[in-house]
Amino acid sequence: MNIPLLTRLRASKEIKELFPGAAASTINSQRMLAVLIDNLDGMVFRCRIDVHWTMLFVSDGASRLTGYHPEDLIGNQTISYELLTHADDRSRVRREILFALAGEGRYRVEYRLIDRDGRVRWVLERGMAVVDEIGQRVLEGFVEDVSEQMAVHQQLAAAESRYRSLFEHSVVGLFQTSADGHYLAANMALARMYGYGTPQALMADLSDIGRRLYVDPLRRDEFKRLIAEQGVITNFEAEVFRRDGSTLWIAESAHAVYGPGGAFLYYQGTAEDISERKRYRDQLEFQANHDPLTRLPNRNLLRDRLSQAQAMAEREGGSVALAFVDLDNFKVINDSLGHGIGDRLLVTIARRLKLCLRSIDTVARYGGDEFVLILHQLGPPDLVGRVLERILQDIAEPIEIDGHELTVSCSIGVSMLPDDGTELETLLQNADVAMYSAKASGRSAYAFYTPALNSAAVERLQLEGALRRALERGEITAHFQPKVDAAGRTLSFEALARWESPELGSISPVKFIPIAEDIGLIESITLFILRSACQAAADWQRAGLPPVGMAVNLSPNLFRSGTLVDAVAGILKETELAPACLELEITESTMMERTDESIVQLTALKALGARLAIDDFGTGYSSLAYLRRYPLDILKIDRSFISDLAPGSETATLTRAIVSLGQALGLTVVAEGVETAAQWGFLREMGCHEFQGYLFSRPMPAEAVVRWLAREA
Numbered sequence: 069m070n071i072p073l074l075t076r077l078r079a080s081k082e083i084k085e086l087f088p089g090a091a092a093s094t095i096n097s098q099r100m101l102a103v104l105i106d107n108l109d110g111m112v113f114r115c116r117i118d119v120h121w122t123m124l125f126v127s128d129g130a131s132r133l134t135g136y137h138p139e140d141l142i143g144n145q146t147i148s149y150e151l152l153t154h155a156d157d158r159s160r161v162r163r164e165i166l167f168a169l170a171g172e173g174r175y176r177v178e179y180r181l182i183d184r185d186g187r188v189r190w191v192l193e194r195g196m197a198v199v200d201e202i203g204q205r206v207l208e209g210f211v212e213d214v215s216e217q218m219a220v221h222q223q224l225a226a227a228e229s230r231y232r233s234l235f236e237h238s239v240v241g242l243f244q245t246s247a248d249g250h251y252l253a254a255n256m257a258l259a260r261m262y263g264y265g266t267p268q269a270l271m272a273d274l275s276d277i278g279r280r281l282y283v284d285p286l287r288r289d290e291f292k293r294l295i296a297e298q299g300v301i302t303n304f305e306a307e308v309f310r311r312d313g314s315t316l317w318i319a320e321s322a323h324a325v326y327g328p329g330g331a332f333l334y335y336q337g338t339a340e341d342i343s344e345r346k347r348y349r350d351q352l353e354f355q356a357n358h359d360p361l362t363r364l365p366n367r368n369l370l371r372d373r374l375s376q377a378q379a380m381a382e383r384e385g386g387s388v389a390l391a392f393v394d395l396d397n398f399k400v401i402n403d404s405l406g407h408g409i410g411d412r413l414l415v416t417i418a419r420r421l422k423l424c425l426r427s428i429d430t431v432a433r434y435g436g437d438e439f440v441l442i443l444h445q446l447g448p449p450d451l452v453g454r455v456l457e458r459i460l461q462d463i464a465e466p467i468e469i470d471g472h473e474l475t476v477s478c479s480i481g482v483s484m485l486p487d488d489g490t491e492l493e494t495l496l497q498n499a500d501v502a503m504y505s506a507k508a509s510g511r512s513a514y515a516f517y518t519p520a521l522n523s524a525a526v527e528r529l530q531l532e533g534a535l536r537r538a539l540e541r542g543e544i545t546a547h548f549q550p551k552v553d554a555a556g557r558t559l560s561f562e563a564l565a566r567w568e569s570p571e572l573g574s575i576s577p578v579k580f581i582p583i584a585e586d587i588g589l590i591e592s593i594t595l596f597i598l599r600s601a602c603q604a605a606a607d608w609q610r611a612g613l614p615p616v617g618m619a620v621n622l623s624p625n626l627f628r629s630g631t632l633v634d635a636v637a638g639i640l641k642e643t644e645l646a647p648a649c650l651e652l653e654i655t656e657s658t659m660m661e662r663t664d665e666s667i668v669q670l671t672a673l674k675a676l677g678a679r680l681a682i683d684d685f686g687t688g689y690s691s692l693a694y695l696r697r698y699p700l701d702i703l704k705i706d707r708s709f710i711s712d713l714a715p716g717s718e719t720a721t722l723t724r725a726i727v728s729l730g731q732a733l734g735l736t737v738v739a740e741g742v743e744t745a746a747q748w749g750f751l752r753e754m755g756c757h758e759f760q761g762y763l764f765s766r767p768m769p770a771e772a773v774v775r776w777l778a779r780e781a
Contacts, residue, residue, distance in 0.1 A: 319342045561655075622658075
């Protein structure tokens, strides 16, 4: 039989009266029970089972819970408990309590209660039916405030609802997969990506992801290995099958989910269709590593091919020959018959060179009319010589183009790895020396490098010595080449270093800039040109000439030095040139070397107020995701695209794509190396913003710029 709580309280008083000796302990028990009830974080009650839930007893906790004193609630003096219950919950609460009373008599119910100040609280009531002292059935129970718990529960429910909505309606494929390759969950975007009508159809069909989804089954093992090692993978690329057997490329980002005890539960992540992006990226990568005219590997890929050849030689024995091939009389043909015929001639020569080599060898276009061969010598010692003899014969065969029978010859210089060097630059330098020896011997010949042919090294040493004194002697100066808009109006100038030596004459930047980089002078030369350019631009403005921007190339060494930002800030302050007038050009390859460090430096330069340009774009490989992170203003298309530009050509398609990319990123697109009106017109039609090249002007000294700007003004 359930003994009412209040009966137990009165019983403790009677014990005190009947057994005085037990008074101390009984009084303490009563006091403890009363204090406990009054200090509970909630309300203890006894009420009738009537329409009002008429209160017979209410603890002091009622004040904290409802705002009403116990005497306000007992006997419905001020308000009934029924009216405190939220109107929308009353019938449900009564129904649940009465249903419980019809059974075992215990109940538990959550509902809303409106306190004296009109605030709505969520409460939890737990109670039971008991028989009171006069034999009537009543309710005794406890009501506590659970508003905070309910708010957390509602937030969790809302979050789960949002997650479910996000999961089901995301445009990105979302998944959960087991360790053994089953889909546990997938959304509609993933199903559509893989060619299924519903996520359920996808999960039912793909029971072995490694074998059924990935074109290369080993990619699933790689996926799991990387997550095990790193905890997470980002942009994990793989080719996968669609339901109809076609394929697409995806990028997955995922992590492992573990239970409270650390046990693996599943993989969870996203999958994105990158097929179009990959095709475009592969095009850019091919362009970066191949010559657009001949489609042969270019200088960028040459280094990798040499490393592969070296590894093969170390693994299988033999040696590697690097041959530098220079066409003897190509310039005459190109100048007399035009670039079009010259280009077709180069394509034919490239094809003949490939036919002379084995599949394990490499032929690359080094630039202009120069090619580089990497030959594996795995057979007899004279094998390379026999290959070179065949090349000389095949190249000398007449070629007919547009009714012109053309005959060219070539001179070949050869250096051997490892005898003549192990680095590409050393081998190229030695092969170049040998090639000039072959030319000197009467052309259409080949020559192997020997130390006696080291005249090129002597010339380099002479240039190094003169270059070390050139700055202090004032032999290096800044020349300026204009950049114009679509109407031909000058917008800015690019500052270029020029060296005029009293002893050696005019030295091409192509010669002295690499030397300056090697011997540590490039930073000093770059800062000198930067200071000269800023000073000239400021002087022109003070003279009342139209304000123009000033672009300066930053050397990779200076960009990596860590002192660049302070140096630029100091020069701007010294020359009093407005930072907005300064454009700083950094090559694509330099930016991509150390991406995070590059972003920090570029952001700091941007904060100075200078404009930033990515130079020679298209010659390297830039991740588009990273490109968006750079705080760039200008994109300069490499001149190699412009020189081979022709309507309908692959180069034109790639150039148009680069222009569109620049526009999409909100960048000013500049075409450099514009030499003909046809190129200019074509580039204008593509949407280029600015143009630079010999068509408009060769680089000129500062005094010539003054006259140039005065004429425009």
